[in-house]
Each structure stands twice: as C-alpha cells, then as structure tokens.
Amino acid sequence: MNLVDRILTIVVTATITSFVWIVAGGSLIENANSDSQRDATRPAEAAPSPSPSETAPGVADMATDSPEAGALDTRTPNAPSSQDAGQLMVPVKNIRPSDLTDTFSDSRAGGVRLHEAIDIMAPKGTSVVAAAPGTVEKLFRSDAGGLTIYVRSPDGETIHYYAHLDEYAEGLKEGQRVRRGQRLGTVGSSGNASDEAPHLHFAILQTTADAEWWEPANAVNPYPLLTSR
Numbered sequence: 076m077n078l079v080d081r082i083l084t085i086v087v088t089a090t091i092t093s094f095v096w097i098v099a100g101g102s103l104i105e106n107a108n109s110d111s112q113r114d115a116t117r118p119a120e121a122a123p124s125p126s127p128s129e130t131a132p133g134v135a136d137m138a139t140d141s142p143e144a145g146a147l148d149t150r151t152p153n154a155p156s157s158q159d160a161g162q163l164m165v166p167v168k169n170i171r172p173s174d175l176t177d178t179f180s181d182s183r184a185g186g187v188r189l190h191e192a193i194d195i196m197a198p199k200g201t202s203v204v205a206a207a208p209g210t211v212e213k214l215f216r217s218d219a220g221g222l223t224i225y226v227r228s229p230d231g232e233t234i235h236y237y238a239h240l241d242e243y244a245e246g247l248k249e250g251q252r253v254r255r256g257q258r259l260g261t262v263g264s265s266g267n268a269s270d271e272a273p274h275l276h277f278a279i280l281q282t283t284a285d286a287e288w289w290e291p292a293n294a295v296n297p298y299p300l301l302t303s304r
C-alpha cells in the first residue's frame with residue numbers, strides 16, 4: 076500500500092466510523108428522546124391518575140354542576156312557573172288545550188262584528204277557574220254576557236272577561252285577588268248563550284292601567300295563548 080492508499084483507507088474508515096457513530100448516536104439520542112418523551116408522557120399518562128383527581132374535580136365540577144343543574148332544574152320548574160304566571164291555564168276545569176277550538180274570528184251578530192273571544196264548551200255547572208292571577212274588578216250581569224266577571228292582571232294592563240256563567244263562586248266579590256286556577260264560578264248559558272250549548276265565553280282585553288273595565292280595549296286571541304304549552 077502506498078501512502079495515498081493508506082490515507083484513503085484511513086479517511087474512508089474514519090468517515091464510515093463517524094457515519095456509524097452519527098447514525099447510531101443519533102438513534103441513541105432518538106431513543107433517549109423517546110425514552111425521555113415516554114418519561115415525559117408517562118407522568119402525563121400517569122396524569123390519568125392525577126386525571127382521576129382531575130376527574131374528581133371534574134366530578135366535583137359535575138357535582139357543582141349538578142347543584143347548578145339542580146339550580147337550573149329548580150330554575151326550570153321555576154321558570155315555567157314564573158312563565159306560568161304569564162302563561163294562561165284553560166279557565167274551565169277538565170278541559171285540555173287540545174279540546175279547544177279557535178272561535179276568535181267567528182262572526183257574530185250576523186257578521187256585524189267578530190267574536191273576539193273563545194267559547195269553551197262544557198257541561199253546565201263545570202267549574203270556571205281563573206286563567207291567570209289578578210283582581211276581580213267587576214261582577215256584572217249584562218244582556219249578552221249574562222253573569223260575567225272582569226279580572227284585571229297585576230300590572231293592570233290586561234282584563235280577562237268570563238261570561239255566560241251559571242253562578243259565581245260562593246263569596247266571590249269585587250276587589251278580591253284571585254290566583255291562577257282559583258274557582259270563579261260555573262259554566263252556564265246566561266245571557267244570550269244557548270241553553271243547549273252551555274259554555275264559557277272567555278276574552279282577553281289589552282287595556283291600560285287607568286282605563287275602566289267597561290272602556291273599549293283590544294281583544295287578543297286567547298286560543299294560541301291557551302294552547303302554546
């Protein structure tokens with residue numbers, strides 16, 4: 076071997092060796108890295124054991140959530156009941172919203188005017204109950220309405236009108252506060268209602284707090300309000 080060959084051999088060997096070292100060393104480093112990653116991951120995976128403790132706060136969160144959910148749940152029953160305060164109930168006992176017929180736009184008096192109320196058919200003597208809370212403002216007997224009740228809402232801006240009653244509830248008087256569902260009287264055919272078709276004529280009148288019960292007011296269709304549950 077001449078000098079050049081030797082040098083070449085040395086260089087090649089050195090190159091190969093260093094290449095081997097680079098590759099091996101690199102993979103060692105990689106291994107080391109993946110090991111350290113594993114070590115790094117393990118605590119993270121072992122974090123599932125912290126994670127249970129994390130889940131525990133999570134459960135605690137759930138627990139605090141469930142009280143919250145419970146609070147929400149209580150709000151939910153509360154919300155409907157507070158909505159219920161605004162929500163109307165069908166003002167005739169044992170009549171479901173699905174039993175109702177929308178008669179608001181029916182013509183009356185030979186087409187001279189619109190009905191602007193709902194007729195709730197029920198046997199004579201069936202209890203009439205307050206659709207919403209309010210104050211009995213007027214107990215009035217009229218030719219058309221017969222025995223009627225005007226109940227004004229707490230904000231004063233709505234009057235519920237109940238007509239054709241057979242009787243008032245015993246002791247019912249003007250100025251009396253009634254709660255939703257409270258018995259007001261019984262279904263009948265007083266006024267111009269047919270004896271063969273006793274029913275409650277129920278109207279919702281939008282008025283102003285300073286307007287009298289007999290003053291003109293805007294009738295609102297009770298049907299969608301009674302059936303929107």
Ligand SMILES: [Zn+2]
Nearest residue numbers: 192193194276
């Ligand atoms: Zn009617």
